[in-house]
Amino acid sequence: MEKKRVVIIGLGLIGGSIALAIRKKHPAVTIIGIDLDQKQLKIACALGIIDEASNEIKKEAENADLIVFSCPVKATETFLTQMVSWSLKPTVLVTDTGSTKGSIMDAAAGLLAKGIHFIGAHPMAGSHKSGVQAAKVDLFENAYYLITPADNQPDSQAVVEEFKQWFDGTASKFLILSPAEHDQITGMLSHLPHIIAASLVNQTTDFSVKYPLAKRLAAGGFRDMTRIASSDPTMWTDILLSNNQVLIQLVTNWRDEMSQLLEMLESNDSKAIYHFFDQAKETRDAMPIHKEGALPAFFDLFIDVPDYPGVISEVTGYLAQEKISVINLKILETREEINGILQLTFQNQEDLKQAKSCIQKNSSYHCYNK
Ligand SMILES: NC(=O)C1=CN([C@@H]2O[C@H](COP(=O)(O)OP(=O)(O)OC[C@H]3O[C@@H](n4cnc5c(N)ncnc54)[C@H](O)[C@@H]3O)[C@@H](O)[C@H]2O)C=CC1
Numbered sequence: 001m002e003k004k005r006v007v008i009i010g011l012g013l014i015g016g017s018i019a020l021a022i023r024k025k026h027p028a029v030t031i032i033g034i035d036l037d038q039k040q041l042k043i044a045c046a047l048g049i050i051d052e053a054s055n056e057i058k059k060e061a062e063n064a065d066l067i068v069f070s071c072p073v074k075a076t077e078t079f080l081t082q083m084v085s086w087s088l089k090p091t092v093l094v095t096d097t098g099s100t101k102g103s104i105m106d107a108a109a110g111l112l113a114k115g116i117h118f119i120g121a122h123p124m125a126g127s128h129k130s131g132v133q134a135a136k137v138d139l140f141e142n143a144y145y146l147i148t149p150a151d152n153q154p155d156s157q158a159v160v161e162e163f164k165q166w167f168d169g170t171a172s173k174f175l176i177l178s179p180a181e182h183d184q185i186t187g188m189l190s191h192l193p194h195i196i197a198a199s200l201v202n203q204t205t206d207f208s209v210k211y212p213l214a215k216r217l218a219a220g221g222f223r224d225m226t227r228i229a230s231s232d233p234t235m236w237t238d239i240l241l242s243n244n245q246v247l248i249q250l251v252t253n254w255r256d257e258m259s260q261l262l263e264m265l266e267s268n269d270s271k272a273i274y275h276f277f278d279q280a281k282e283t284r285d286a287m288p289i290h291k292e293g294a295l296p297a298f299f300d301l302f303i304d305v306p307d308y309p310g311v312i313s314e315v316t317g318y319l320a321q322e323k324i325s326v327i328n329l330k331i332l333e334t335r336e337e338i339n340g341i342l343q344l345t346f347q348n349q350e351d352l353k354q355a356k357s358c359i360q361k362n363s364s365y366h367c368y369n370k
Protein backbone atom coordinates (compact mmCIF):
# COMPACT_ATOMS: atom_id res chain seq x y z
CA MET A 1 0.00 0.00 0.00
CA GLU A 2 1.22 3.47 -0.80
CA LYS A 3 2.42 5.51 2.15
CA LYS A 4 0.09 8.32 3.30
CA ARG A 5 1.45 11.79 2.63
CA VAL A 6 1.31 14.55 5.24
CA VAL A 7 2.13 18.07 4.08
CA ILE A 8 3.01 20.65 6.71
CA ILE A 9 3.13 24.28 5.60
CA GLY A 10 5.11 26.51 7.98
CA LEU A 11 7.72 24.44 9.71
CA GLY A 12 8.43 26.39 12.87
CA LEU A 13 7.83 25.63 16.54
CA ILE A 14 4.25 24.44 16.02
CA GLY A 15 4.63 22.77 12.59
CA GLY A 16 7.73 20.90 13.78
CA SER A 17 6.06 19.75 16.99
CA ILE A 18 2.96 18.63 15.05
CA ALA A 19 5.18 16.66 12.65
CA LEU A 20 6.85 14.87 15.58
CA ALA A 21 3.49 14.09 17.20
CA ILE A 22 2.01 12.74 13.95
CA ARG A 23 5.05 10.54 13.34
CA LYS A 24 4.79 9.13 16.87
CA LYS A 25 1.41 7.46 16.14
CA HIS A 26 1.77 7.14 12.35
CA PRO A 27 5.36 6.05 11.80
CA ALA A 28 4.72 4.88 8.24
CA VAL A 29 3.69 8.26 6.78
CA THR A 30 5.83 10.46 4.57
CA ILE A 31 6.02 13.98 6.00
CA ILE A 32 6.72 16.79 3.56
CA GLY A 33 7.68 20.23 4.89
CA ILE A 34 7.09 23.52 3.10
CA ASP A 35 8.43 26.84 4.37
CA LEU A 36 9.49 30.17 2.92
CA ASP A 37 12.59 29.94 5.05
CA GLN A 38 14.88 27.27 3.55
CA LYS A 39 16.94 27.21 6.74
CA GLN A 40 13.97 25.88 8.70
CA LEU A 41 13.53 23.09 6.16
CA LYS A 42 17.20 22.19 6.31
CA ILE A 43 17.12 21.96 10.10
CA ALA A 44 13.88 19.95 10.00
CA CYS A 45 15.43 17.44 7.57
CA ALA A 46 18.62 17.21 9.62
CA LEU A 47 16.63 16.54 12.80
CA GLY A 48 14.55 13.89 11.03
CA ILE A 49 11.37 15.87 11.69
CA ILE A 50 10.36 15.72 8.02
CA ASP A 51 11.18 13.22 5.29
CA GLU A 52 11.21 15.68 2.40
CA ALA A 53 11.40 19.44 1.90
CA SER A 54 9.56 21.04 -0.99
CA ASN A 55 8.83 24.43 -2.53
CA GLU A 56 5.89 23.22 -4.61
CA ILE A 57 2.89 23.74 -2.46
CA LYS A 58 0.23 23.06 -5.12
CA LYS A 59 1.82 19.80 -6.28
CA GLU A 60 2.35 18.56 -2.73
CA ALA A 61 -1.16 19.56 -1.62
CA GLU A 62 -2.72 17.72 -4.58
CA ASN A 63 -0.97 14.47 -3.54
CA ALA A 64 -1.60 14.87 0.18
CA ASP A 65 -3.78 12.85 2.57
CA LEU A 66 -3.39 15.39 5.36
CA ILE A 67 -2.52 19.09 5.01
CA VAL A 68 -1.60 21.12 8.08
CA PHE A 69 -1.15 24.90 7.90
CA SER A 70 1.14 26.05 10.69
CA CYS A 71 2.29 29.33 9.20
CA PRO A 72 1.06 32.78 10.35
CA VAL A 73 -2.73 33.21 10.12
CA LYS A 74 -2.84 35.60 7.15
CA ALA A 75 -0.70 33.26 5.01
CA THR A 76 -3.01 30.37 5.93
CA GLU A 77 -6.04 32.41 4.86
CA THR A 78 -4.43 33.20 1.50
CA PHE A 79 -3.57 29.53 0.86
CA LEU A 80 -7.06 28.36 1.84
CA THR A 81 -8.69 30.65 -0.72
CA GLN A 82 -6.17 29.73 -3.44
CA MET A 83 -6.68 26.01 -2.84
CA VAL A 84 -10.27 26.10 -4.07
CA SER A 85 -8.99 25.86 -7.65
CA TRP A 86 -6.51 23.04 -6.91
CA SER A 87 -7.26 19.35 -7.61
CA LEU A 88 -7.03 18.02 -4.08
CA LYS A 89 -7.70 14.35 -3.29
CA PRO A 90 -11.41 14.06 -2.38
CA THR A 91 -10.38 12.19 0.79
CA VAL A 92 -7.86 14.76 2.04
CA LEU A 93 -8.22 16.32 5.49
CA VAL A 94 -7.14 19.96 5.74
CA THR A 95 -6.48 21.69 9.05
CA ASP A 96 -4.53 24.57 10.57
CA THR A 97 -3.00 25.57 13.92
CA GLY A 98 -3.71 29.31 13.83
CA SER A 99 -4.37 31.28 17.00
CA THR A 100 -7.63 32.72 15.62
CA LYS A 101 -10.50 30.81 14.10
CA GLY A 102 -13.25 33.11 12.73
CA SER A 103 -11.32 34.45 9.75
CA ILE A 104 -9.78 31.03 9.08
CA MET A 105 -13.22 29.40 8.92
CA ASP A 106 -14.37 32.20 6.57
CA ALA A 107 -11.36 31.59 4.33
CA ALA A 108 -12.11 27.84 4.29
CA ALA A 109 -15.72 28.36 3.14
CA GLY A 110 -14.85 27.77 -0.53
CA LEU A 111 -13.08 24.48 0.23
CA LEU A 112 -15.96 23.32 2.43
CA ALA A 113 -18.45 24.19 -0.31
CA LYS A 114 -16.49 21.85 -2.59
CA GLY A 115 -16.94 19.04 -0.05
CA ILE A 116 -13.32 19.08 1.12
CA HIS A 117 -12.95 18.09 4.78
CA PHE A 118 -11.64 21.01 6.79
CA ILE A 119 -11.29 21.42 10.54
CA GLY A 120 -10.09 24.68 12.06
CA ALA A 121 -7.85 23.89 15.00
CA HIS A 122 -5.65 25.57 17.60
CA PRO A 123 -3.32 23.70 19.95
CA MET A 124 -3.32 25.77 23.14
CA ALA A 125 0.30 25.25 23.93
CA GLY A 126 3.42 26.87 22.71
CA SER A 127 6.00 29.37 23.69
CA HIS A 128 7.52 32.75 22.96
CA LYS A 129 10.23 30.83 21.09
CA SER A 130 9.89 30.24 17.39
CA GLY A 131 11.56 28.03 14.84
CA VAL A 132 11.73 24.31 14.25
CA GLN A 133 14.79 23.92 16.48
CA ALA A 134 12.48 24.53 19.47
CA ALA A 135 9.97 21.85 18.33
CA LYS A 136 9.29 18.99 20.69
CA VAL A 137 7.13 15.90 20.53
CA ASP A 138 5.43 16.51 23.87
CA LEU A 139 4.72 20.23 23.38
CA PHE A 140 0.96 19.67 23.37
CA GLU A 141 0.78 16.95 26.02
CA ASN A 142 -2.22 17.55 28.32
CA ALA A 143 -2.93 20.91 26.72
CA TYR A 144 -6.28 21.72 25.14
CA TYR A 145 -6.45 21.31 21.38
CA LEU A 146 -9.38 23.55 20.40
CA ILE A 147 -11.25 22.51 17.26
CA THR A 148 -13.88 24.39 15.30
CA PRO A 149 -15.48 21.98 12.80
CA ALA A 150 -17.76 23.61 10.23
CA ASP A 151 -21.44 23.06 11.10
CA ASN A 152 -22.43 22.70 7.46
CA GLN A 153 -19.96 19.85 6.83
CA PRO A 154 -21.70 16.56 6.03
CA ASP A 155 -20.39 13.73 8.24
CA SER A 156 -19.03 16.32 10.65
CA GLN A 157 -18.75 13.68 13.40
CA ALA A 158 -16.71 11.34 11.18
CA VAL A 159 -14.39 14.20 10.17
CA VAL A 160 -13.78 15.03 13.82
CA GLU A 161 -12.93 11.37 14.51
CA GLU A 162 -10.55 11.36 11.56
CA PHE A 163 -8.90 14.51 12.92
CA LYS A 164 -8.52 12.96 16.37
CA GLN A 165 -6.86 9.88 14.89
CA TRP A 166 -4.30 11.93 13.00
CA PHE A 167 -3.51 14.08 16.04
CA ASP A 168 -3.66 11.36 18.70
CA GLY A 169 0.12 11.59 19.16
CA THR A 170 -0.20 15.11 20.56
CA ALA A 171 -1.71 13.56 23.73
CA SER A 172 -3.78 16.70 24.08
CA LYS A 173 -7.39 17.20 25.15
CA PHE A 174 -9.64 17.94 22.17
CA LEU A 175 -12.37 20.46 22.78
CA ILE A 176 -14.97 21.52 20.21
CA LEU A 177 -16.22 25.09 20.20
CA SER A 178 -17.58 27.63 17.76
CA PRO A 179 -15.14 29.96 15.97
CA ALA A 180 -16.78 33.03 17.58
CA GLU A 181 -16.52 31.57 21.08
CA HIS A 182 -12.93 30.56 20.37
CA ASP A 183 -11.94 34.08 19.33
CA GLN A 184 -13.63 35.69 22.34
CA ILE A 185 -11.92 33.35 24.82
CA THR A 186 -8.45 33.40 23.28
CA GLY A 187 -8.81 37.17 22.77
CA MET A 188 -9.26 37.61 26.51
CA LEU A 189 -6.83 34.98 27.79
CA SER A 190 -4.07 35.01 25.18
CA HIS A 191 -4.20 37.92 22.74
CA LEU A 192 -4.91 40.74 25.22
CA PRO A 193 -2.14 39.54 27.60
CA HIS A 194 0.32 39.58 24.66
CA ILE A 195 -0.69 43.15 23.82
CA ILE A 196 -0.28 44.26 27.43
CA ALA A 197 3.10 42.51 27.78
CA ALA A 198 4.41 44.18 24.61
CA SER A 199 3.13 47.59 25.67
CA LEU A 200 4.75 47.26 29.09
CA VAL A 201 8.09 46.44 27.46
CA ASN A 202 7.70 49.28 24.95
CA GLN A 203 7.14 51.68 27.84
CA THR A 204 10.55 50.78 29.21
CA THR A 205 12.40 51.65 25.97
CA ASP A 206 12.72 55.40 26.65
CA PHE A 207 12.67 54.87 30.37
CA SER A 208 15.82 52.78 30.37
CA VAL A 209 17.66 55.42 28.35
CA LYS A 210 17.06 57.80 31.23
CA TYR A 211 17.60 55.13 33.90
CA PRO A 212 20.11 52.62 32.45
CA LEU A 213 20.12 50.64 35.70
CA ALA A 214 16.50 49.66 35.08
CA LYS A 215 17.45 46.99 32.53
CA ARG A 216 19.61 45.15 35.00
CA LEU A 217 16.99 45.32 37.69
CA ALA A 218 14.17 43.99 35.53
CA ALA A 219 13.24 40.81 37.37
CA GLY A 220 10.39 39.27 39.32
CA GLY A 221 7.00 40.62 38.28
CA PHE A 222 8.35 42.33 35.19
CA ARG A 223 9.97 39.12 33.98
CA ASP A 224 6.86 37.02 34.72
CA MET A 225 4.62 39.45 32.89
CA THR A 226 6.76 40.09 29.85
CA ARG A 227 8.24 36.74 28.72
CA ILE A 228 5.65 36.60 25.96
CA ALA A 229 6.76 39.99 24.61
CA SER A 230 9.64 38.06 22.99
CA SER A 231 7.18 36.27 20.66
CA ASP A 232 7.38 36.51 16.87
CA PRO A 233 6.08 39.92 15.63
CA THR A 234 4.77 38.60 12.27
CA MET A 235 2.70 35.95 13.99
CA TRP A 236 1.24 38.49 16.43
CA THR A 237 0.49 41.10 13.77
CA ASP A 238 -1.60 38.48 11.97
CA ILE A 239 -3.38 37.47 15.17
CA LEU A 240 -4.36 41.07 15.96
CA LEU A 241 -5.56 41.72 12.41
CA SER A 242 -7.64 38.57 12.31
CA ASN A 243 -9.24 39.00 15.75
CA ASN A 244 -9.67 42.70 15.19
CA GLN A 245 -13.26 43.28 16.41
CA VAL A 246 -12.90 41.22 19.57
CA LEU A 247 -9.64 42.97 20.43
CA ILE A 248 -11.03 46.46 19.84
CA GLN A 249 -13.61 45.72 22.54
CA LEU A 250 -11.09 44.14 24.92
CA VAL A 251 -8.54 46.95 24.55
CA THR A 252 -11.34 49.48 25.12
CA ASN A 253 -12.32 47.67 28.33
CA TRP A 254 -8.68 47.63 29.37
CA ARG A 255 -8.38 51.39 28.74
CA ASP A 256 -11.53 51.99 30.82
CA GLU A 257 -10.12 49.91 33.65
CA MET A 258 -6.87 51.93 33.53
CA SER A 259 -8.87 55.21 33.50
CA GLN A 260 -10.66 54.09 36.64
CA LEU A 261 -7.35 53.23 38.27
CA LEU A 262 -5.98 56.63 37.31
CA GLU A 263 -8.92 58.30 39.06
CA MET A 264 -8.29 56.19 42.17
CA LEU A 265 -4.65 57.31 42.16
CA GLU A 266 -5.46 60.96 41.57
CA SER A 267 -7.92 60.98 44.44
CA ASN A 268 -5.74 58.82 46.72
CA ASP A 269 -8.72 56.51 47.13
CA SER A 270 -7.15 53.79 49.28
CA LYS A 271 -10.40 51.84 49.63
CA ALA A 272 -10.90 51.62 45.86
CA ILE A 273 -7.23 50.72 45.27
CA TYR A 274 -7.44 47.97 47.89
CA HIS A 275 -10.61 46.66 46.26
CA PHE A 276 -8.90 46.65 42.82
CA PHE A 277 -6.14 44.34 44.06
CA ASP A 278 -8.36 42.30 46.37
CA GLN A 279 -10.79 41.48 43.57
CA ALA A 280 -7.92 40.46 41.28
CA LYS A 281 -6.39 38.23 43.95
CA GLU A 282 -9.69 36.50 44.64
CA THR A 283 -10.29 35.81 40.94
CA ARG A 284 -6.70 34.69 40.24
CA ASP A 285 -6.55 32.39 43.28
CA ALA A 286 -9.75 30.66 42.17
CA MET A 287 -8.49 30.02 38.62
CA PRO A 288 -7.53 26.44 37.73
CA ILE A 289 -4.04 27.51 36.68
CA HIS A 290 -1.50 24.89 37.66
CA LYS A 291 1.94 25.61 38.98
CA GLU A 292 3.51 25.08 35.56
CA GLY A 293 0.84 27.14 33.84
CA ALA A 294 -1.84 26.09 31.39
CA LEU A 295 0.90 26.10 28.78
CA PRO A 296 3.79 23.71 29.26
CA ALA A 297 7.04 25.49 29.88
CA PHE A 298 10.42 24.60 28.53
CA PHE A 299 12.61 23.14 31.22
CA ASP A 300 15.36 25.51 32.30
CA LEU A 301 18.32 24.84 34.56
CA PHE A 302 20.41 27.74 35.86
CA ILE A 303 24.04 27.25 36.82
CA ASP A 304 26.23 29.78 38.60
CA VAL A 305 29.56 29.46 36.83
CA PRO A 306 32.87 31.24 37.27
CA ASP A 307 33.72 33.74 34.58
CA TYR A 308 36.40 31.87 32.58
CA PRO A 309 36.44 31.10 28.84
CA GLY A 310 36.23 27.28 28.85
CA VAL A 311 33.37 27.00 31.28
CA ILE A 312 30.63 26.41 28.71
CA SER A 313 32.43 23.53 27.05
CA GLU A 314 33.26 22.12 30.47
CA VAL A 315 29.57 22.02 31.49
CA THR A 316 28.24 20.82 28.13
CA GLY A 317 31.02 18.21 28.07
CA TYR A 318 29.68 16.63 31.28
CA LEU A 319 26.21 16.47 29.74
CA ALA A 320 27.50 15.04 26.45
CA GLN A 321 29.23 12.23 28.34
CA GLU A 322 25.83 11.16 29.67
CA LYS A 323 24.09 11.83 26.31
CA ILE A 324 21.77 14.46 27.76
CA SER A 325 20.64 16.84 25.03
CA VAL A 326 20.36 20.56 25.55
CA ILE A 327 17.94 22.43 23.28
CA ASN A 328 19.14 25.92 24.13
CA LEU A 329 21.98 27.59 25.95
CA LYS A 330 22.25 31.18 27.09
CA ILE A 331 24.56 33.24 29.30
CA LEU A 332 22.58 35.58 31.50
CA GLU A 333 23.82 38.89 32.86
CA THR A 334 26.67 38.39 35.29
CA ARG A 335 25.91 38.84 38.93
CA GLU A 336 28.13 41.53 40.50
CA GLU A 337 30.67 40.76 37.76
CA ILE A 338 31.85 37.66 39.62
CA ASN A 339 29.66 34.81 38.44
CA GLY A 340 27.97 34.16 35.14
CA ILE A 341 24.65 32.38 35.05
CA LEU A 342 24.40 29.70 32.42
CA GLN A 343 20.84 28.91 31.38
CA LEU A 344 20.39 25.46 29.84
CA THR A 345 17.04 24.48 28.35
CA PHE A 346 15.89 20.86 28.10
CA GLN A 347 13.05 19.11 26.31
CA ASN A 348 11.49 17.65 29.43
CA GLN A 349 11.62 17.34 33.20
CA GLU A 350 13.51 14.03 33.09
CA ASP A 351 16.41 15.52 31.06
CA LEU A 352 16.53 18.49 33.43
CA LYS A 353 16.69 16.19 36.49
CA GLN A 354 19.48 14.09 34.97
CA ALA A 355 21.41 17.20 33.92
CA LYS A 356 21.20 18.66 37.40
CA SER A 357 22.56 15.56 39.08
CA CYS A 358 25.22 15.17 36.37
CA ILE A 359 26.53 18.70 37.00
CA GLN A 360 26.36 18.31 40.76
CA LYS A 361 28.32 15.05 40.46
CA ASN A 362 31.03 16.50 38.20
CA SER A 363 31.47 20.02 39.57
CA SER A 364 30.87 22.20 42.57
CA TYR A 365 28.75 24.69 40.62
CA HIS A 366 25.49 25.72 42.20
CA CYS A 367 22.59 24.76 39.94
CA TYR A 368 18.91 25.37 40.38
CA ASN A 369 15.60 25.29 38.57
CA LYS A 370 12.34 27.10 39.34
N1 LIG B 1 3.90 30.03 19.03
C1 LIG B 1 2.92 29.52 19.71
O1 LIG B 1 3.04 29.39 20.91
C2 LIG B 1 1.64 29.11 19.03
C3 LIG B 1 1.38 29.45 17.72
N2 LIG B 1 0.23 29.05 17.12
C4 LIG B 1 -0.05 29.39 15.72
O2 LIG B 1 0.67 28.45 14.93
C5 LIG B 1 1.21 29.09 13.77
C6 LIG B 1 2.71 28.91 13.73
O3 LIG B 1 3.30 29.47 14.86
P1 LIG B 1 4.82 29.14 15.27
O4 LIG B 1 5.16 27.76 14.88
O5 LIG B 1 4.97 29.57 16.67
O6 LIG B 1 5.60 30.15 14.36
P2 LIG B 1 7.10 30.04 13.79
O7 LIG B 1 7.51 31.43 13.48
O8 LIG B 1 7.95 29.21 14.69
O9 LIG B 1 6.87 29.22 12.44
C7 LIG B 1 6.13 29.70 11.38
C8 LIG B 1 6.81 29.28 10.10
O10 LIG B 1 5.97 29.64 9.00
C9 LIG B 1 6.82 30.05 7.93
N3 LIG B 1 6.05 30.84 6.97
C10 LIG B 1 5.65 32.13 7.07
N4 LIG B 1 4.94 32.48 5.97
C11 LIG B 1 4.91 31.39 5.17
C12 LIG B 1 4.35 31.13 3.90
N5 LIG B 1 3.67 32.06 3.24
N6 LIG B 1 4.53 29.90 3.36
C13 LIG B 1 5.23 28.94 4.01
N7 LIG B 1 5.78 29.14 5.24
C14 LIG B 1 5.61 30.34 5.81
C15 LIG B 1 7.94 30.81 8.62
O11 LIG B 1 9.08 30.89 7.80
C16 LIG B 1 8.14 29.98 9.87
O12 LIG B 1 9.17 29.01 9.71
C17 LIG B 1 0.73 30.53 13.81
O13 LIG B 1 -0.43 30.64 13.03
C18 LIG B 1 0.37 30.76 15.26
O14 LIG B 1 -0.69 31.70 15.38
C19 LIG B 1 -0.68 28.25 17.77
C20 LIG B 1 -0.45 27.86 19.05
C21 LIG B 1 0.71 28.28 19.80
Ligand SMILES: O=C(O)C(=O)Cc1ccc(O)cc1
Pocket residue numbers: 098099123124125126127128190228295
Ligand atom coordinates in the same frame (compact mmCIF):
# COMPACT_ATOMS: atom_id res chain seq x y z
O1 LIG C 1 4.19 31.23 25.56
C1 LIG C 1 3.04 31.42 25.94
O2 LIG C 1 2.75 31.56 27.14
C2 LIG C 1 1.95 31.50 24.96
O3 LIG C 1 0.99 32.19 25.19
C3 LIG C 1 2.10 30.68 23.73
C4 LIG C 1 0.93 30.73 22.82
C5 LIG C 1 0.94 31.63 21.78
C6 LIG C 1 -0.11 31.64 20.89
C7 LIG C 1 -1.16 30.76 21.04
O4 LIG C 1 -2.16 30.78 20.17
C8 LIG C 1 -1.18 29.83 22.06
C9 LIG C 1 -0.12 29.82 22.94
